[in-house]
Amino acid sequence: MSTVNTQHAAPTGLWRARLRLASQSLRESWQLFARTRIGIIGLTIIGLYALLALAHPILMNTVWEPRTYDPVVGYAFDETQQPAPPSLKHLLGTDPLGRDILSQLMFSARSEFLLGLLAATVTVVIGTAVGAIAAYFGGWVDTLLMRLADIMIMMPAISVLIVLSALIGVEHFELALIIGILSGFGATGVVLKSQALSVVVKPYIDAARAAGGGHFHIILIHIVPNLLPLSFLYMMFTVTSAIFSEAVLSFLGLLDVRMSWGLMIHTTESAGYLLQVTDFWWLIFPASLSITLLCSAFYLVGRSLDEVVNPRLRSR
């Protein structure tokens, strides 16, 4: 129990209450989330790939000999012919350059996660700021940001990325930034603005102004926290689009990356195996299935979060 007059009661009681709200809303959200089976399926897939990504450095340091198993410069000396079909030593076989496919797959999983999460974070930081500022200030600030959003939405992301990769060397980090900026200033910013519009008309915003609260205070304390659930939802969708864009660009050989799922398919294609799926299935399926699965997994989690965030969609 907190007592009123001791000086310590205030901060501890306050933080306890905030923790209580956070844990309560997390618990409620989780219950809603868990009720939608697709969310759990998505989360399971994401978890499996996360395990693969985490296991790779451990395997490389223990059982996998780097000369043979390095995803980029390794060569399977134990195989007579490359690409070699799956065997006990190479569970998913080797690629046309003699590299272990499972190792490539696991190594790439880590960079896919980093790429997706970085792109998503950039999107959400920009999108939340754009949404909150456009909705709060309105007027010419809003007009400017929304016209910018129109331009971002109109730009076909893949073509822009192709042009950019021709002009500058695009690696995972740059790719994440570009996707984040396009989406944050574009569609995500617009969606978050429409949500912010429903917040700025609440009387508590007026009350904060009447108290003397400045723009920064109102945006940070009252608007942004109410946008976070929706921001989080759009993070998931951005991860999907980032992984997908990476795959397309790597496949076209436009990305300056050491290894990725898209690059694995690119290698298969440039060695001429792409159309011989039935004979050389291990060259194509592991990578393409991983792209599909991880993209779908984040999408499923997003869809399921949508039901948590938008009560209207909740099925009874």
Place this chain on the structure above:
Amino acid sequence: MNGSSGISNPPSRTLISAVNLSKLYPVSEGWFRRDRSFIHAVDGVSFDLARGETLGLVGESGCGKTTTGRMLVRLTEPTDGQVLFNNESGDLEDIAHLKGAPLKNFRRRAQMVFQDPYESMNPRRTIFDTVAEPLHVQKIGDHSERFERVSETLSMVGLTPPSSFLFRFPHELSGGQRQRAAIARALVMNPSFVVADEPTSMLDISIRTGIMQLMGELADQLGISYLYITHDLAVARYMCSRIAVMYLGKIVEMGETEEVLRNPVHPYTKALLSAVPVPDPGADREPVTIKGSVSVPVDPLPRCRFYDRCPIADDFCRDNDHPPLEDKGAGRLAACHKA
């Protein structure tokens, strides 16, 4: 009444006065359009509010009463006119277009209570955060002083013991308790002026009386002046010593509450009053004589705003400008050519 004389020789008891206050909203904001139309939401409204007095602003939705209230606490900037506020040093200061630090300073003295207790508090913040917000943004006191001040204010509004409310969230409180917390937020800086915008209209009857009594007691104890905005004449009767009746952005009648209710002068006040149902099955009300419904005052014609619906209007009302608010005897002001 004109503004400049008001500044030089203020009536000493006046806390705040509106002088010819207007707010126009453009109808459509076209970049290439020259002939813009305006909604005259508030159109030349003037009144004085004395220290410790409660003035009721009464009217139907869309009459401009809320906009007037918002202008007095500067949540809305007036298009025209002055808001003279009696500041600490005893001078009347026009706060209509204040900015920056002076405006922030004015906010310590003038606060607002909102209609909807469910929407007037951020659902993600504790009652302490909400009530302490004015102290926080105004940088008044350190954390423990704020804590003590908030606790005192909560007890003052009947949320006792404060320790059992401080760290709860709005959704854990009932409507009546929330409205008390909202009143606490408005009073935490000891303001001298509070605009109360329909503070009880969303509460149930059994809760409403308690809030009305609380607001009355606080006004007596702390010497607060209220501008009490309501659509409900019966509530105004219990809360306000004087009332001003608004119609389409204009004050049409103003006077002592009991006097106005007993003997309304303006035909609109008469209609409004006779339309209020009474909780007595035997009572026979006289039928309401006005027709039509409230329109939106877009570029109104230079004639009485009530002309279209008035049962006693004649050609004179049609051909002349909106009548000024004049003394119709015994301190009663009304804006009508015929009354």
Place this chain on the structure above:
Amino acid sequence: MTSDPVLVVEDLTMHYATRAGPVRAVDGVSFSVERGQSLGLVGESGCGKSSIAMTLLKLLPDNARLVSGSITLNGVDVVPLSENQMREHRWDRISMVFQAAMNSLDPVYRVGDQIIEALEAHSASAPRDAMERVRELFDLVSLDPSYIRRYPHEYSGGMRQRAIIAMALACEPDIIVADEPTTALDVIVQDHILREMQAIQRALNMSMIYISHDMAVIAEVCDVVGVMYAGKLVEFGPTAEVYARPIHPYTKALMSAFPSVRGEKHDLATLPGEPPDLLDPPSGCAFHPRCAYATDECRTSIPPTAKHGDQWATCWNPVADVDSE
């Protein structure tokens, strides 16, 4: 008065299933409405008055459970009826007017067409006759016939509510359930609509259940009034008598908390506490924690419904003493 009940409700109990347990929204409510009579149900938010309206029309959300009771409409118990069978009674025999008038009209269809659609769904009248009927209905609720071919957004709030009333009257129902039909409207418009509804109700000798939180509106519109608290009907009787001499302490408290613009300015009474949580209502009489007259008996056992003259009340310690017969 000879008894010709259009609607008889007996021991109606309806719960909402929630994750925290059943919410006892309507708890053993019984009343009847005579032909041509208007019954008012008054109470505060969450007392179950709107839930009764939804139950009578069997327009319940998925989580509502009709636990017990019967609803006899013109001699037919509608509780066991399937949704398809019920649809024949809705509009034809019992219809409704809700508070949110904007939501009851489809924004993409002309108002007249919506009424015609309702008419055609329930009677085999030819389109020409239907149009004629819409004209009659518009005339009945004082709407200009030119508005028949307009869209809902072109209507003002009061006009929309009139259109909804016209729609409810379309099939000449025996009884109309009006749930806070004027609450969102300004007083002058409310006054017009109340007067029209009363006139129509008398002209058609129709029955009406009028639900409101506003004691004054009920006083003007209704012949008989039922006061609800925590899902129960705590007092019931002719309006004039209930208002002149409330028997239940809650009714009395409501009356004395209600401000009036006319008459003597009496002190407004304050009711302590808050309405109960229907997930976990208080023991005994649900009103006892807020009641000035509560005794141990009130805390432990549920009071029976007893007759006091023409009134009925559910209270151990009635505040007015009216001899039974």
